[in-house]
Amino acid sequence: MSTVITYREAIRQALRETMERDERVFLMGEDVGRYGGSFAVSMGLLEQFGSERIIDTPLSESAFTGAGIGAALNGMRPIVEIMTVNFSLLALDQIMNNAATLLHMSGGQFNVPLVIRMATGGGKQLAAQHSHSLEGWFAHIPGLKVLTPATVQDAYEMVGLALADPDPVLIFENSLLYNSKGSLDTTSIPLAIGKAKVHREGKDLSILTYGISVFKALEAAEMLASEGIEAEVIDLRSLRPLDDEAIMATVRKTHRVMIVDEGWKSGSISAEIMARINEQAFFELDAPMGRVCSAEVPFPYAKHLEDAALPQPDKIVAMARKLMEES
Amino acid sequence: MDLTLAENFYRQMLLIRRFEEKCVEMYSKEKIRGFLHLTIGEEAVGVGVMHALTPEDAILATYREHGQALARGIHPNRIMAEMYGKVEGCSRGRGGSMHLFDAATRFYGGSAIVAGALPVAVGMALADKMMKRKRVTVCFFGDGAVAEGEFHESLNLAALWHLPILFVCENNRYAMGTAIEFSHSETNLAKKASCYRIESHQVDGMDVEAVAEAAQNAAESIRAGKGPVFLECLTYRFRAHSMFDAELYRSKSEVEEWKKKDPLLLLYQRYPSIDIDKYESEAAYIINEAVNFADNGTWEPIEDLTRFVYTQEAAQ
Known part of the structure; x- marks a missing residue:
């Protein structure tokens, strides 16, 4: 049974369903709550889940990404939203030096089940600090998984796949795709991470x-x-x-x-x-x-x-x- | 404070000092390599703070963390084996001196990015708050970290979200070789922290009893739900920053002046009945065991090099 919805709605639906299923899941990032998400992905979630699980953060990419790592280490399943990939560079220390390394550096004792979502890509006349596609950089780093959903189906499924993964997963959402429409079948078995x-x-x-x-x-x-x-x-x-x-x-x-x-x-x-x-x-x-x-x-x-x-x-x-x- | 507690503090601080002196010896014998940052002179901070914690509390430390790791109760054998790079080490030889980890004692490492552990500590405290657990997360860092952006971002978050976290600044007056007056516009670091509306105190970091008391009060306040606390422990590193430091940036007389406030000496002067010889021989025995354990440890097979990059592979 499939419905036609937007890429944005598909992510929102996945966030909603995973948060309903698992109380350890929460969303944190700049303007994810009261504003409704800078790309309106999380619109309405604050009303449903409250400000303890849809957390508006200050403009502190490094601190709230690191806080996602800490919360993941301590039993939660955080989803950190970073507004755009260019801003993620402010959190690169946490992503590279902590999220990607802790499991190995601790000899297998501490895994980091963290999901980081961010917008990527150009095409909206936003110039040189909002338009780049740096997902390939992140793919350089052992310890991370890097997902790039193109379709509505993948936008939906990858949220669940990433949350089920015991290690840090980064999801790159091309911002021009948020309005794109496609069919979503919530009953199909998701195609695993790492499969083309x-x-x-x-x-x-x-x-x-x-x-x-x-x-x-x-x-x-x-x-x-x-x-x-x-x-x-x-x-x-x-x-x-x-x-x-x-x-x-x-x-x-x-x-x-x-x-x-x-x-x-x-x-x-x-x-x-x-x-x-x-x-x-x-x-x-x-x-x-x-x-x-x-x-x-x-x-x-x-x-x-x-x-x-x-x-x-x-x-x-x-x-x-x-x-x-x-x- | 009773004699037993004072003896216990002395015993722990002495073990840390002798353990690190042995590390230097093993470094010169090339059993230990990489960076080796000694806490000698600063033992009172780790020992005093750990006294205030329960096994459920979590600790995040820096690359100068041997003292905290020992005081927290990671077995000296596993710490020494880690220094050697052996698989029996507390991080299976993947971390070394700067990255001691231990799940059993909730010791979340040795981080070697200055201020890099603060955001993680904030997240750990956030998780405890969300899950309504009465735990404290303690984050150690130095005066150098206070100049980093991550320090300010993290203190803001901790205060804003009213988190159960204890920030312990080990102010040893030098960020590697740069003295505090060349790093900070305001050298009273507790004052900086208090700008974030965090309860902040300066403590004599050479006095283990003062540190323990301040940490005890802080932990009680945090457990009572009163939000984060910041302790600035004024201390001093007697040894070089690492094994590669010629100490061109400070005078010998300054070091000698601070040695008069040696935390071991200070405690002994206060409790002259402490049986030093007993603890010396006990420390010597423990350290000898640790060295034997590390010497007899094994190297992880090279085939396992890529284990622990991902959890799935770690399980195999």
Whole structure:
């Protein structure tokens, strides 16, 4: 039984259901309560759960993220919301030096069942301190899990999956997706953390992507289909762990690969995926791999410049044609 | 205060001092490596504060935490083995001197990011408050931490949310090699804490009885639901910051002046009937056992290197 709702509503529903199920779950962050969430995700939850479980915090990213770690260590199941990924850098010390390390540093004694949600991505003319896609950075860190829901179904399921995980899980929500609509089936069995998903089957080339770029890739695949090129679109869903098995399976199927990522190219998750394909499936490739990523600039404000900085369906199409021309 | 309690304090402080002196010896023999930060001179703070706690309370400390770990009751054998990097160590050799952990005594480490444990301590206290548990979370840190943003963010949260947390600032006057007057516009750190509407006191950190009394009062107040307390313990580090410190930033005469306030000496002067020899030989025995235990410990197999990165793998 499925219903059509927005990505925002899907997260809210998941938050509501998990909080109803488990009294240890609470939400904490800037403006999550009285304001209703800076992206209105938590709208109405304060009224239902009260200010002890929907906690408005001061602008103290480091302290409230660290407090989430402490609460997790001490028996709770906190969800920390950080307004945007750029602000998460103020909490990077807690995420990297505590959340990611405590289990190992303590010789397995102290795990940190913490969930951190944050908005990511560009496209809203918010310039260079609100628009970046830094999820690839976090995927660098052993001890963390990094999820990137693209669909309404994943936005819903990943909250529950993350809360059920005994270790810190970061969920990156592309802010342009909050209004997107999709169908939600609350009765289906969630696809586990670390599993990629094939969104469109194709035999000619593979587009590996995640988050909002999944939809850009699907749009590009439609355009390519009209030219007789059948692209396979893979939603990675999780940047750490990466689903190597699914990645190599599609490489072996199409032999041509492109990665689409809103992050920058240099030292990035797209570079990591290419490296893994080189290591594990090099001889399956019929052409050099391609990438469509954000331009290597701090994000500009002006719309035409920002559009030019971001991956777009036409750039994906152009890259696909190039890959197909290679013998 | 009765003699028995004073003897117990003396015994604990002496064990910490002799244990650390042995660590220095083992460091020079290259049994212990990495950073080694000694608490010698500051023993009264950890011993005094631990006296006020129950087994249900939680402790978060810094990279200078051998004293607190011993005073909390982590077995000296496991601490020494950790220093050696052996699997029998209290962090299985993954932490070393700076990262002693022990679930049984609720000792949540040694953190080596200055002020990095304060937000975590706030969260632990928040969980206790939410679950209506009558526990105290104690967070130790130095004067250096008071200059960090995380200190101010954390004190604000603790006061705002009225949390059951005891902040213990071990003010030893130096942030590594930078004296307090070069770090702080206001060198009375209790005054800074009180700006957050937190009950704050300065305590003679060389006097274990004074520390114990202040901590006892603080713990009672916290357990009674009166919110956080901040103790600034005025103390002094007799040894170098770490094993790599030439101590160019302070004079020998200053160190000698502070040694007149040695917490062991001070307590003995107050209770001259303390049988020092008895505790010396007891400490020597315990430390000898710890060294033997660590020497005979085992190295974790390299195949287990990546265990404990994630819980699932830890269980395997």
